[in-house]
Amino acid sequence: MDWSGPERLQMNMGPQHPSAHGVFRAIVTLEGETVVAVDAVIGYLHRCHEKLSETLTYAQYPSIASKTDYVAAMTSEFAYVMAAEEIGKFEVPKRAQYLRVIVAELQRIASHLLWLGTWCMDMGGALGGGATIFLYCIRERELVLDLFEALVGARLLYGFFQVGGTRYDIPDGWAQKCRETIDLIEGRIDEYEQMLERNAFFLARAKGVGIVSRELAQDVGIAGPLLRGSGIDYDLRRNAPYSSYQDFDFRVPTEKDGDCFARYRVRMAEFREAITIIRQALDKLPSGPISSRPALKSVAQIRIPKGEAYARVEGPRGEVGSYIISDGSAKPYRMKWRGASFSNLAILPLIIPGHKVADVVAIMGSVDPVFGEVDR
Amino acid sequence: MTADQARSSIAATFGVEVTAAVPMVVTVAPDRWEELARFAKDTLGCRFFSFLTAVDWKEQGLEVVVKVDNLDDNVALLLKTRLGPGVSACASLTPVYRGANWMERECFDMFGIHFDGHPDLRRILLEDTWVGHPLLKSYAVDTPHPPYR
Amino acid sequence: MTLAAIPPWIMLLVAPFVVLNVVIGMVTYITLLERKFAARMQSRIGPYRVGPHGLLQPIADALKLMMKEDIVPAAADRRIYNLAPIVFLIPCMLIFATIPFAPGLGVGDVNIGILFFLAVSAMEIVGLFMAGWGSNNKYALLSAMRAVNQIISYDLPFIFSALVPVLLTGSLRMSDIAAAQQGSLLKWFIFYPVIGQLSFIMFIVSTLAAENRVPFDILEAESELVAGFRVEYSGMKFALIQLGEYAHMIGSSFLGALLFMGAWSGPGPEYLGPIWFTLKAVFLFLVVTWIRWSFVRIRVDQILALSWKALLPATLALLISTAAVVVWRSGGF
Numbered sequence: 001m002d003w004s005g006p007e008r009l010q011m012n013m014g015p016q017h018p019s020a021h022g023v024f025r026a027i028v029t030l031e032g033e034t035v036v037a038v039d040a041v042i043g044y045l046h047r048c049h050e051k052l053s054e055t056l057t058y059a060q061y062p063s064i065a066s067k068t069d070y071v072a073a074m075t076s077e078f079a080y081v082m083a084a085e086e087i088g089k090f091e092v093p094k095r096a097q098y099l100r101v102i103v104a105e106l107q108r109i110a111s112h113l114l115w116l117g118t119w120c121m122d123m124g125g126a127l128g129g130g131a132t133i134f135l136y137c138i139r140e141r142e143l144v145l146d147l148f149e150a151l152v153g154a155r156l157l158y159g160f161f162q163v164g165g166t167r168y169d170i171p172d173g174w175a176q177k178c179r180e181t182i183d184l185i186e187g188r189i190d191e192y193e194q195m196l197e198r199n200a201f202f203l204a205r206a207k208g209v210g211i212v213s214r215e216l217a218q219d220v221g222i223a224g225p226l227l228r229g230s231g232i233d234y235d236l237r238r239n240a241p242y243s244s245y246q247d248f249d250f251r252v253p254t255e256k257d258g259d260c261f262a263r264y265r266v267r268m269a270e271f272r273e274a275i276t277i278i279r280q281a282l283d284k285l286p287s288g289p290i291s292s293r294p295a296l297k298s299v300a301q302i303r304i305p306k307g308e309a310y311a312r313v314e315g316p317r318g319e320v321g322s323y324i325i326s327d328g329s330a331k332p333y334r335m336k337w338r339g340a341s342f343s344n345l346a347i348l349p350l351i352i353p354g355h356k357v358a359d360v361v362a363i364m365g366s367v368d369p370v371f372g373e374v375d376r
Numbered sequence: 377m378t379a380d381q382a383r384s385s386i387a388a389t390f391g392v393e394v395t396a397a398v399p400m401v402v403t404v405a406p407d408r409w410e411e412l413a414r415f416a417k418d419t420l421g422c423r424f425f426s427f428l429t430a431v432d433w434k435e436q437g438l439e440v441v442v443k444v445d446n447l448d449d450n451v452a453l454l455l456k457t458r459l460g461p462g463v464s465a466c467a468s469l470t471p472v473y474r475g476a477n478w479m480e481r482e483c484f485d486m487f488g489i490h491f492d493g494h495p496d497l498r499r500i501l502l503e504d505t506w507v508g509h510p511l512l513k514s515y516a517v518d519t520p521h522p523p524y525r
Numbered sequence: 526m527t528l529a530a531i532p533p534w535i536m537l538l539v540a541p542f543v544v545l546n547v548v549i550g551m552v553t554y555i556t557l558l559e560r561k562f563a564a565r566m567q568s569r570i571g572p573y574r575v576g577p578h579g580l581l582q583p584i585a586d587a588l589k590l591m592m593k594e595d596i597v598p599a600a601a602d603r604r605i606y607n608l609a610p611i612v613f614l615i616p617c618m619l620i621f622a623t624i625p626f627a628p629g630l631g632v633g634d635v636n637i638g639i640l641f642f643l644a645v646s647a648m649e650i651v652g653l654f655m656a657g658w659g660s661n662n663k664y665a666l667l668s669a670m671r672a673v674n675q676i677i678s679y680d681l682p683f684i685f686s687a688l689v690p691v692l693l694t695g696s697l698r699m700s701d702i703a704a705a706q707q708g709s710l711l712k713w714f715i716f717y718p719v720i721g722q723l724s725f726i727m728f729i730v731s732t733l734a735a736e737n738r739v740p741f742d743i744l745e746a747e748s749e750l751v752a753g754f755r756v757e758y759s760g761m762k763f764a765l766i767q768l769g770e771y772a773h774m775i776g777s778s779f780l781g782a783l784l785f786m787g788a789w790s791g792p793g794p795e796y797l798g799p800i801w802f803t804l805k806a807v808f809l810f811l812v813v814t815w816i817r818w819s820f821v822r823i824r825v826d827q828i829l830a831l832s833w834k835a836l837l838p839a840t841l842a843l844l845i846s847t848a849a850v851v852v853w854r855s856g857g858f
Contacts, residue, residue, distance in 0.1 A: 042500060042501065043499075043500060043501035043503070046501040046502065048510055048511070050511060051510055051511055051515075215423075219423065219425060219474045220474050221424060221475035234447045239447075239450060319426070321427070323429065323443075334431045334432075336429040338427040338443075342482075343426075343427070343475060345478075346475060346477065346478040375501055376501075
């Protein structure tokens with residue numbers, strides 16, 4: 001597209017950039033310091049997961065599914081496994097459902113910690129106050145990743161879910177360690193809020209920047225904290241509960257303004273809600289089997305009858321969905337990933353024009369894309 | 377607008393049967409595609425555009441699938457249309473939903489479906505000089521990896 | 526043997542050499558101090574392996590930079606590109622010429638000392654813009670434009686807040702200002718009721734902005750412009766630019782210590798004066814570093830708004846009220 005005009009400069013915030021959040025290229029047309037147009041070029045991380053899933057069985061794919069949203073790997077696996085269970089009408093035992101909830105909420109905490117660190121680092125520079133908050137958040141995230149390592153054996157990409165339940169059960173002492181960790185994180189979240197919200201510079205950078213209207217939010221299909229930051233009170237965990245979320249008592253934070261600060265407040269409130277849910281789930285964790293299917297070796301075949309289903313999960317970034325069409329064999333006929341970040345990123349060319357260059361990174365940070373999910 | 381009301385109004389306007397599952401599946405002919413989308417957005421209040429994708433049914437041709445939601449009334453619709461065998465053109469939903477922009481570009485990239493009325497139809501995930509459309513069942517069948525079905 | 530007994534031509538030859546080397550040595554080690562300080566603020570340790578507790582780290586960095594390949598972009602304007610680090614560095618070193626490290630100990634003590642310092646330190650903009658322009662790179666150009674905007678905007682409040690001690694002393698000569706604060710702790714201008722504190726705060730803010738330090742470091746906004754005007758420099762030229770930046774930083778700290786904190790006044794015998802001076806300058810440097818590692822940066826239009834709409838009127842008002850106070854104090858009204 002041709003954005004040329006008098007005094008317009010086309011600048012490339014290329015795939016190699018300290019704040020590109022992954023591999024992302026924005027061809028930005030500037031008039032002075034104001035952005036006039038943004039052309040978002042994606043696809044640097046495209047691995048064609050959808051074609052890949054047609055060659056892998058339902059038992060093999062969940063470990064690969066985590067590589068779409070690699071920051072919140074548990075939610076990606078969750079969506080895929082739920083879709084397969086819906087077609088095959090497999091019952092998931094109560095204990096497995098609660099374990100899934102605990103792990104999904106812990107993943108939400110870990111993912112939001114990374115978001116907070118990288119967003120502040122984008123705004124404040126890797127040689128400045130942003131790096132300070134980044135290191136604090138990474139320090140907390142390491143505690144959560146230690147919990148995952150004790151549970152699954154892996155820190156970032158897990159193979160925790162299987163069709164019918166979960167693969168591992170919690171070891172002894174894990175519940176106690178988990179409680180201690182989330183108590184510690186709850187205290188630290190208060191510190192971060194204090195550090196940021198009383199800071200006039202931070203407020204100047206985040207308030208009034210990147211406003212997304214309610215109507216635009218729904219039209220483009222963004223979900224998660226972006227939707228709730230624009231005033232739409234929609235959370236899959238409450239509106240369309242899955243995996244026993246209806247047993248838990250939690251609020252859904254919503255903000256009306258639609259700017260970066262509103263999305264920040266939604267995510268900070270989500271920290272606390274996630275902590276509440278984990279506490280409830282740990283208290284009420286029932287005993288029983290962790291899977292309704294026998295323990296799998298990785299090449300075992302699960303045959304799912306013909307059918308199709310779309311299962312969705314409220315991930316840290318929004319609605320992660322998996323649309324599977326099965327033809328009765330051990331591998332799906334067609335699998336579509338509804339990536340939360342793909343839909344969220346589509347809003348950038350629509351809201352950035354009119355802002356300054358410095359706001360491009362602030363807005364991108366508050367949209368919080370993960371390019372594994374965008375490109376799949 | 378409850379789910380039952382939505383089903384009956386779709387059946388009345390388009391003359392097709394709507395399944396009772398969640399999400400409700402509506403299949404129409406390609407020439408009423410954009411009309412159906414507009415009906416879903418304006419009359420049924422499904423303003424949330426979830427995704428748009430396609431399925432390659434080999435001899436039977438391609439099928440375009442769209443999911444839209446009504447967040448307030450909790451109505452979920454899965455709209456489908458079968459382009460005939462050998463047909464790879466479809467009406468674009470970009471005038472109705474702005475979120476269809478990137479999703480249709482991805483469909484064009486992966487399946488080769490040309491969307492009439494799309495403002496900027498070019499490849500989005502693969503590079504512009506790529507030859508072929510990967511998610512078609514006829515793509516790369518001669519690789520040494522397990523055969524695509 | 527007192528300082529006055531040294532023949533002036535020896536002073537002229539030896540003093541600049543000594544001052545320059547001390548400054549360069551100090552600048553290299555001040556980078557280590559900043560890294561350790563920042564690391565402790567971020568609950569980590571900082572350089573630790575090279576030498577005991579990382580004390581040889583700056584030497585290792587300097588050696589590394591000297592051995593790096595010198596890359597000049599093909600489309601760059603070679604003469605301007607090569608000249609820019611030097612033009613940037615010279616004013617940053619020249620500011621040490623007027624600072625008296627002890628009564629009579631200094632390179633040169635002109636009677637317009639403050640004016641010389643402020644004028645010369647503002648000349649680094651030329652080198653900065655040359656670097657941005659000569660690199661033939663959009664990021665560098667954007668950063669150079671922002672640099673000129675910002676440094677010019679903040680030099681005015683910088684000058685006005687530095688003029689408050691001048692008014693209180695009645696002389697532009699640096700050693701006079703320092704001498705006026707000798708005697709007791711309360712004579713330091715930072716403790717001057719109201720005016721001293723206000724002008725000190727404004728001086729710190731203006732220094733932050735004139736030094737491109739976070740929260741005003743949009744020039745090298747690493748997350749947007751990836752090192753800004755110095756993005757195309759590597760090896761020794763990059764080292765020169767770094768040297769210039771930190772030298773300017775420490776020079777402004779020395780100026781602040783002289784204007785507001787009594788320069789060489791401190792307990793103990795007179796020959797400890799320079800040490801107290803250095804300690805105060807390092808303290809000011811650490812205050813600036815503390816601010817740097819705690820805040821996010823603000824946007825360029827917000828920075829300029831802060832300067833023109835808030836800081837400039839405030840410093841002007843402060844200057845006028847200082848003048849009024851001085852006149853009233855000396856019984857003029």
